[in-house]
Amino acid sequence: MFKIQRRAICALLLFAGLAPVHFASASNAVPEGPVRFVAPFVPGGTADVLARTIGQRLGSKYHRTFVVENKPGMGGNLGAAAVAQSKPDGSTLLLGTIGIHSTHSIYPKLQYNPDKDIQPIVILGGVPCVVAVNPSRPFHNLKELIAYAKANPGKLTFGSAGTGSSTHMVGELFQQAAGIKLTHVPYKGSAQAMNDLMGGQIDMMFELLTTATPFVTSGKIRGLAVTSKNRFTLLPNLPTVSEAAVPGFEGLGWFTVATASGVSKEIVAQYNKDINEILREPDLQKTWEGLALQIIGGSAEDARRYVASETVKWKKVIQTANIKSE
Structure with missing residues (x-):
């Protein structure tokens, strides 16, 4: 059954033109060398496809390889912890989700502090x-x-x-x-x-x-x-x-690109600028439509405000349901 899903995902990847890339640097702000892009879920899901799509396009801009690493577990927090503990030079990125940014209170014994150790670069969309x-x-x-x-x-x-x-x-x-x-x-x-x-x-x-x-x-x-x-x-x-059946109901999953909190404002700003450009690229619009992604984008500060607002919303849901990690 999983093969059917992988074929559907592969079709989207091929449509986006996701071949391995090795290009020359387009920015001095982002460090030289390969970049590790952690997608904290198993291959074949939305987070994985987004990481590969964004990573390929960033690779073409920066003339280097972006390696997507799938690291599932704890609602995405296992992979996020690895990014939080990485060298804060911009060489490690995270495909962030609600579970990492806004519902991490479900896990009281994480090996990192999501509020302090991870910073969103941009909200990709819902x-x-x-x-x-x-x-x-x-x-x-x-x-x-x-x-x-x-x-x-x-x-x-x-x-x-x-x-x-x-x-x-x-x-x-x-x-x-x-x-x-x-x-x-x-x-x-x-x-x-x-x-x-x-x-x-x-x-x-x-x-x-x-x-x-x-x-x-x-x-x-x-x-x-x-x-x-x-x-x-x-x-x-x-x-x-x-x-x-339920008037007024709305519930979306949303995704970010994030990195360790120690990464400089200059590097974050460079990534933010280039990812916003990628989100607007004409040849990717059908890809976003195929992913059902409602583009958000915006500045890094916009992303921080969005995460803060969503954290308040989901904290109420968690408290009402008394949700705790299994």
């Missing part, structure tokens, strides 16, 4: 989720699912990419908004969870559109709604959660 169920389950719309969940508290299981990940937190936000109780089953990445959803070992997921869309369109899972404010072009027939 990605909606699909509320999806195994096709054998008797839910054909969101109201049916909610009615069943209310009558059977805790019986339905939902998988995620890990505790504190966006696919977990959007599920928690949905439960609180809908007034239901589901049972969370964390995995080490969405690919494993998706395989179990298709196999019927779990009932449902709140999976990012990027990885869920091929399985919804092929009928391997049943999409009930999307978690964005508006319907999404990749799955135009799916209503929003707000339309279908």
Whole structure:
């Protein structure tokens, strides 16, 4: 089953032109030599594809190799810790997520302090989720699912990419908004969870559109709604959660490029400028659309403010649900 997903991801990578690159330096601010780009989840997910896309384009600008390293675990915090503890010279980057920047309080014994040891360079954008169920389950719309969940508290299981990940937190936000109780089953990445959803070992997921869309369109899972404010072009027939059952609901996963807090303002500013340019490159717009990425961009200071605001939002969800690491 995973091979199907990898083919879909590979198609996106090929479309973006992601071949190995070795180019000459375009900036004196960024240090010479190879750059390690940590994607803190297993290969094949949205974070992995974003890291490879951004890394390839930065490599072409700086005339050097960007090596993507997958380091999953602890909702992305295992990989983030490696970046936090790296040499603060800009030679190590992180593909950041909600789990790293805003829901790390779930893990009280981390080997680093995400608030102090990691700094966001830029917010890449947000990605909606699909509320999806195994096709054998008797839910054909969101109201049916909610009615069943209310009558059977805790019986339905939902998988995620890990505790504190966006696919977990959007599920928690949905439960609180809908007034239901589901049972969370964390995995080490969405690919494993998706395989179990298709196999019927779990009932449902709140999976990012990027990885869920091929399985919804092929009928391997049943999409009930999307978690964005508006319907999404990749799955135009799916209503929003707000339309279908929970007015006003919105829940997005979002992604950053980040680095160690000790990296200089000059290097951060250079990366920020060049990544913003990459986000606007005309030949990548269809790639972003295929990834369901709603571009945000902006300055490093904008990124810090965004992270701070989102941390307040998700802290309330964590406290209300009394979420702790397993």
